[in-house]
Amino acid sequence: MSDNVTSKQLLDHYARKVYADAAEAKAAGRPVGWSTAIVPQEFFETMDLPLVYPENHSAVISARKRALGFLERAEGYGYHADVCGYMRVNFGYLLDGARGDDDVPPAPVPDFVVCCNNYCTMIVKWYENLAKELGVPLFMIDMPYNPEGAVDEARVRYIRAQFDRLVGQLEDLTGRSFDRERFREVMEISRENARLWKQAFALVGHVPSPANGFDFYNYLTLMVFMRGRAETTEVLRLWIREMEGKIARGEGPFRDAEEKYRIMFDGIACWPQLAHTAKVFRSYGINITGSNYPDGWAVQYETGDLDGMARAYASVCNNMSLERAVEKRVEIIRQGRCDGAVYHMNRSCKVMDFTTYEVQRRVFAETGAPYITFDGDQADPRVFVAAQFDTRVQALVEMMESRKEAER
Amino acid sequence: MSGEKRIRAILAGLAVVAARPGEAAQRLTREKGKPLVGVLPYYAPEEIAHAAGMLPVGVWGGTADASMAGHYFPPFACPLVKSALDLALRGVYDGLAAMIVPALCESLTFFGQNFRAARPDIPFVPVVHPQNRRTPEGVAYLRAEYEKVRDRLAEIAGREVTAADLDRAIGIFNDHRRAMRAFLEEAPRHPSLVSPRVRHAVAKSAYYMDKADHAALVGELTGLLKSLPEESGAGKRVVVTGIMAEPEGLLDLFEEVGLEIAADDLAQESRAFRTDVPDGGDPLERLARRWSLVEGCSLAFDPGKERNRILLDLVRNSGARGLVVLMMQFCDPEEMDYPLYRKEFDAAGVPVLHLEVEPRMSLEQARTRLQSFAEMI
Numbered sequence: 001m002s003d004n005v006t007s008k009q010l011l012d013h014y015a016r017k018v019y020a021d022a023a024e025a026k027a028a029g030r031p032v033g034w035s036t037a038i039v040p041q042e043f044f045e046t047m048d049l050p051l052v053y054p055e056n057h058s059a060v061i062s063a064r065k066r067a068l069g070f071l072e073r074a075e076g077y078g079y080h081a082d083v084c085g086y087m088r089v090n091f092g093y094l095l096d097g098a099r100g101d102d103d104v105p106p107a108p109v110p111d112f113v114v115c116c117n118n119y120c121t122m123i124v125k126w127y128e129n130l131a132k133e134l135g136v137p138l139f140m141i142d143m144p145y146n147p148e149g150a151v152d153e154a155r156v157r158y159i160r161a162q163f164d165r166l167v168g169q170l171e172d173l174t175g176r177s178f179d180r181e182r183f184r185e186v187m188e189i190s191r192e193n194a195r196l197w198k199q200a201f202a203l204v205g206h207v208p209s210p211a212n213g214f215d216f217y218n219y220l221t222l223m224v225f226m227r228g229r230a231e232t233t234e235v236l237r238l239w240i241r242e243m244e245g246k247i248a249r250g251e252g253p254f255r256d257a258e259e260k261y262r263i264m265f266d267g268i269a270c271w272p273q274l275a276h277t278a279k280v281f282r283s284y285g286i287n288i289t290g291s292n293y294p295d296g297w298a299v300q301y302e303t304g305d306l307d308g309m310a311r312a313y314a315s316v317c318n319n320m321s322l323e324r325a326v327e328k329r330v331e332i333i334r335q336g337r338c339d340g341a342v343y344h345m346n347r348s349c350k351v352m353d354f355t356t357y358e359v360q361r362r363v364f365a366e367t368g369a370p371y372i373t374f375d376g377d378q379a380d381p382r383v384f385v386a387a388q389f390d391t392r393v394q395a396l397v398e399m400m401e402s403r404k405e406a407e408r
Numbered sequence: 409m410s411g412e413k414r415i416r417a418i419l420a421g422l423a424v425v426a427a428r429p430g431e432a433a434q435r436l437t438r439e440k441g442k443p444l445v446g447v448l449p450y451y452a453p454e455e456i457a458h459a460a461g462m463l464p465v466g467v468w469g470g471t472a473d474a475s476m477a478g479h480y481f482p483p484f485a486c487p488l489v490k491s492a493l494d495l496a497l498r499g500v501y502d503g504l505a506a507m508i509v510p511a512l513c514e515s516l517t518f519f520g521q522n523f524r525a526a527r528p529d530i531p532f533v534p535v536v537h538p539q540n541r542r543t544p545e546g547v548a549y550l551r552a553e554y555e556k557v558r559d560r561l562a563e564i565a566g567r568e569v570t571a572a573d574l575d576r577a578i579g580i581f582n583d584h585r586r587a588m589r590a591f592l593e594e595a596p597r598h599p600s601l602v603s604p605r606v607r608h609a610v611a612k613s614a615y616y617m618d619k620a621d622h623a624a625l626v627g628e629l630t631g632l633l634k635s636l637p638e639e640s641g642a643g644k645r646v647v648v649t650g651i652m653a654e655p656e657g658l659l660d661l662f663e664e665v666g667l668e669i670a671a672d673d674l675a676q677e678s679r680a681f682r683t684d685v686p687d688g689g690d691p692l693e694r695l696a697r698r699w700s701l702v703e704g705c706s707l708a709f710d711p712g713k714e715r716n717r718i719l720l721d722l723v724r725n726s727g728a729r730g731l732v733v734l735m736m737q738f739c740d741p742e743e744m745d746y747p748l749y750r751k752e753f754d755a756a757g758v759p760v761l762h763l764e765v766e767p768r769m770s771l772e773q774a775r776t777r778l779q780s781f782a783e784m785i
Contacts, residue, residue, distance in 0.1 A: 077747050078746055078747030078750050078751075079743070079744075079747055080735075080743040080746070082737075082738055082740075082743060083743050083744060084740075117539065120514075121511075121513055121514045121517060122513070122514060122740040122741070122744065124539055124709060125706075125740065125741055125744035125745070126744070127711075128709070128710060128711050128744075129744060129747075131711050132711070132712065132748060133748070138711045140540055140709065140711070142538055142539040142540045142709075144511075144536040144537075144538060144549070145511050145517050145536050146536075147509075147511065147517070147534035147536065148534065152552075154548075154552030154553065155549065157548070157549070158538065158540075158545050158546065158549035161543070161544075161545030162540060162543075162545065165543065321521060322521040322522075322524070322525060347484065350484075350515070350518075350740070351514055351517075353484075353485075354481060354485060354514060354515070354517075354518030354519075354521075354522070355518050355521050355522065357479060357480055357481075357482075358480055358521075358522060
């Protein structure tokens with residue numbers, strides 16, 4: 001790569017490459033896995049087993065407005081339209097023959113599947129069905145919900161034992177032994193990437209923000225796919241340098257407009273209507289400077305500390321109590337210096353939806369930042385209603401403006 | 409009293425309990441002089457509450473108007489938890505010594521969080537089951553969860569809960585499960601005495617009575633039924649699967665259109681009684697091992713999808729002509745299992761009727777669909 005390459009160009013390059021690499025591995029007869037998005041990837045990276053992430057795959061398909069055909073295919077097979085849109089797109093893709101094209105990345109049919117339920121419960125059912133339908137082994141890494149906040153010792157012991165079991169399963173799968181030295185290296189890289197990810201977030205909080213709108217949702221691809229690789233370190237460092245440069249030059253997120261309002265966007269992006277939501281935000285000078293969602297991949301532990309690793313993976317925000325969900329959002333709003341909050345009532349994501357009302361009441365009580373909720377979906381384009389979104393954003397702008405005036 | 413008269417008297421008594429669970433629970437605590445503990449579905453270690461000198465009672469929702477719960481849950485949440493939260497907000501659970509809330513699906517997990525936020529005055533006792541439930545580490549982890557439940561209930565009850573208390577409670581609950589299984593096996597032979605609604609009432613009443621008392625009555629009932637000749641049965645037999653066979657009135661439609669229940673695979677009924685706590689050793693560990701023995705349930709990790717085979721066998725072995733799926737609205741675990749077992753039923757040529765159920769459903773529409781299904785099979 002040349003010196004003039006931007007972090008975004010590098011990101012796009014790697015985002016395409018992950019699918020091509022998986023297809024290549026498959027063609028070469030190496031086992032390829034499908035995995036949930038916040039899995040302890042360190043084990044698979046160590047064993048050099050390529051993983052493809054169906055949630056990312058479904059998100060890409062949805063953002064490229066190709067979800068509907070797959071959704072209908074899955075629904076025709078018997079999947080209810082109420083269940084997760086990512087899952088329906090994924091099964092639709094399989095039922096359609098798992099073929100890639102210009103918009104649909106070529107995710108090869110897996111030889112094994114890996115499920116870690118540290119941010120979603122129903123995903124276990126998704127992976128059960130994949131394993132059964134494809135006749136492939138399922139490696140289940142169970143991380144029980146933490147209803148009262150802390151990850152207790154019994155949970156740590158349980159997860160640690162599953163890590164040990166997983167190592168044996170991967171050795172059996174590959175016929176190779178698990179290289180502890182390599183594992184330490186991967187842990188070290190992953191730790192550094194998690195640190196850089198956090199650092200990038202702190203920069204996004206600068207006024208005006210050096211990052212634009214849904215930027216960090218894009219960089220997330222790296223954290224999902226390549227959290228244990230040096231390439232990610234390279235892109236994140238470059239992105240951070242770019243943001244630092246913008247801060248030094250006093251540049252904001254938009255070339256042609258001022259950053260007038262800063263918001264926390266709660267939940268997964270509304271991928272099928274990404275362009276519309278981004279356009280409406282921009283028309284008011286709204287920038288997203290915080291989100292609970294990308295934070296899930298900032299998995300932090302000390303290299304070599306497997307207990308700490310178990311605790312870190314089990315502490316993903318969705319796996320924690322309502323109180324912790326509130327604390328996290330208050331922290332995000334403060335760090336991002338957000339004037340308001342937009343909660344995506346994402347029809348697919350019941351984990352977030354089912355406490356949204358209480359969470360937003362408490363976050364508002366703590367921060368005073370006004371908020372709105374809109375109905376949408378991470379994959380299904382039929383849920384979102386533009387008029388509802390537009391009028392609610394307008395209302396939020398009015399609330400943010402009157403709050404600003406009151407503070408002047 | 410003649411056998412048949414006594415049968416009718418027992419069934420009428422259980423029907424009253426099932427029809428008015430709130431009143432039954434109040435009567436229960438008054439008569440026994442023990443505090444009530446609410447228990448959400450599924451697979452909660454009720455034995456621990458019993459061992460702590462408390463009376464576990466089921467919390468399965470049951471109101472069509474869940475408007476107050478809309479303060480916490482969006483419209484597309486499971487009707488069971490919305491209704492349960494609504495009842496909590498309306499004060500129906502005031503006076504419960506604690507609420508035990510498993511977390512086997514998202515609806516229940518976040519019911520727990522919302523309940524704790526809405527009713528901090530009622531002690532919240534969560535229990536999170538493992539999914540790798542058949543491994544030693546899974547059993548050890550669940551034992552630790554149950555230990556926390558035991559300690560918390562002991563604290564609330566203000567007494568020690570000994571291994572002997574737990575062993576006794578396990579014995580009572582296992583006896584009760586055995587009695588229920590025997591009844592459910594005998595019931596299809598007597599469709600005119602045990603209609604679908606009556607059958608459901610016998611199962612549901614178990615959640616609002618002392619387990620030993622219920623087991624005694626059900627045992628007597630089964631004995632009396634066994635002494636009667638098997639009816640030839642004019643109806644067509646089906647198996648029902650799903651979470652629960654409500655709202656009220658739904659099962660009357662079965663009788664109306666000539667459908668008899670050969671067996672059920674409902675979470676509130678047979679699935680709750682299917683698996684005993686195994687013998688031997690530390691009682692908390694035995695309770696944890698029960699979870700590793702559960703089979704064919706949408707809530708229990710099942711990578712081989714054994715449920716497909718279990719359900720098909722149930723239909724075949726019970727002499728049923730088809731399967732009626734009572735699909736609880738917005739129930740992800742059940743909705744996710746459906747396409748896979750449906751495929752196997754279709755391949756085997758066994759008819760399936762998929763009926764979405766929710767508290768405000770149109771019974772008229774359900775009648776039409778059940779009617780045509782009954783004619784088809």
